[in-house]
Structures are given as C-alpha cells and as structure tokens.
Amino acid sequence: MLLASRPIAAFAVVGALSLLVAGCSGGGDDATPTPSASTSRTASPAPTDDAATAEPSASAPTSDDGAAEPDDDDTPGPFPGSGATNEPDADPSDFPATAVVTYAGWDTGSKTLQAGGLVSGTTDTSGTCTFTAEQGGVSRTATSSAEASASSVNCAQVAFPASQMRSGTWDVTLTYAVGSASTTSDPLPAEVP
Numbered sequence: 001m002l003l004a005s006r007p008i009a010a011f012a013v014v015g016a017l018s019l020l021v022a023g024c025s026g027g028g029d030d031a032t033p034t035p036s037a038s039t040s041r042t043a044s045p046a047p048t049d050d051a052a053t054a055e056p057s058a059s060a061p062t063s064d065d066g067a068a069e070p071d072d073d074d075t076p077g078p079f080p081g082s083g084a085t086n087e088p089d090a091d092p093s094d095f096p097a098t099a100v101v102t103y104a105g106w107d108t109g110s111k112t113l114q115a116g117g118l119v120s121g122t123t124d125t126s127g128t129c130t131f132t133a134e135q136g137g138v139s140r141t142a143t144s145s146a147e148a149s150a151s152s153v154n155c156a157q158v159a160f161p162a163s164q165m166r167s168g169t170w171d172v173t174l175t176y177a178v179g180s181a182s183t184t185s186d187p188l189p190a191e192v193p
Contacts, residue, residue: 097121097176099183101131103157104172104190112159113192117174117185119146119153127178129155133170133190140164146176165192 097119104115115131125146133140142158155174171187 099174099176099185101188104188111162116157117155119176130175131158135170
C-alpha cells in the first residue's frame with residue numbers, strides 16, 4: 001500500500017505543474033490578449049485630408065513654417081500620485097545641511113566619553129564642529145575639526161575625560177556652524193559607568 005501512494009503523489013505533482021504551465025502560457029488557440037490594469041491601448045483615428053489642412057493648435061508653439069516646436073521645458077515633473085510639486089522644498093533652518101552624531105559611547109581603555117559625527121548636505125569645511133554632552137542641567141562641550149568627504153563633512157572624534165563626567169546617561173549633540181549659520185543634531189544617548 002505504501003508503494004501505491006508514491007505514484008499517485010507523483011501524478012498529482014505532475015498534474016499541478018501542468019496546470020500551472022498551462023495557466024502561464026495563456027493556453028488554448030485564442031490569441032486575444034487579456035486586458036491589463038497597467039497598460040491600455042487606444043486606437044488613433046486615421047488622418048483625413050481635412051486634418052492635413054487644419055491650422056496648428058494654439059496651445060503648441062509653432063515655427064514660421066507651421067510645424068510644432070519642441071517644448072523647451074525639460075524639467076521632470078513630480079512622481080505621479082506622490083503629492084509632490086515641482087516647487088523646491090523650503091528649508092526652515094538657517095543652514096541647508098543636517099548634523100548627525102554617528103557615535104557616542106564610553107571607552108574603557110582611555111576612560112573617556114567619545115563622540116563623532118557628520119554633516120550631510122554640505123562639503124564646506126570652513127565651519128566648526130561642537131559636540132555637547134548634557135545630563136541633568138550639566139553641560140560639557142568639545143570642538144573638533146571639519147574634514148571633507150565626497151558628499152558630507154566629517155567631524156573628527158572628541159573625548160570627554162572621566163574627571164568631567166559623572167555616571168549615568170548623557171545626551172550628546174553635534175552643532176556645525178559656518179559664520180552665523182548653524183545646524184544641530186538630535187541627541188544621541190550615551191552611558192557613562
């Protein structure tokens with residue numbers, strides 16, 4: 001009885017695969033395509049002699065010989081359905097870049113709270129990187145140099161010594177300032193033992 005069930009299972013698998021292949025290939029001799037939700041075709045009316053003598057449309061720019069000129073505006077439009085417009089985004093901050101603390105943590109070897117970060121949206125390295133660690137009204141700051149990369153500014157790592165830090169969670173932020181303009185990151189928590 002065990003031997004009889006294997007051929008039946010094999011025939012069932014072959015039958016299921018045959019149905020799957022037949023469904024994928026369209027099956028049958030009917031070559032009529034099925035309508036698709038993503039594509040549709042509309043028949044264009046055949047041109048007549050009257051259409052050849054018609055005046056060009058007033059909305060399309062024309063040249064002296066009456067031929068339509070190509071549209072010079074090659075600005076891409078917004079992605080359909082995205083709700084976006086062709087208008088540039090208005091940046092509410094006074095500096096068109098974004099600062100991010102990429103690392104903040106305790107280094108047991110040197111007994112320091114270390115932090116590093118970057119500023120995306122600019123490659124101007126004339127600014128100053130200032131890291132601030134805050135805990136319960138206590139604030140510590142350290143500055144570092146700005147180093148250029150291909151598409152951002154890297155702020156060199158800083159270290160807050162253990163003598164300036166008490167145990168607990170510190171919120172570390174990065175402020176990048178160029179002249180009177182600046183951007184400040186969201187805080188990144190770091191634990192000091």
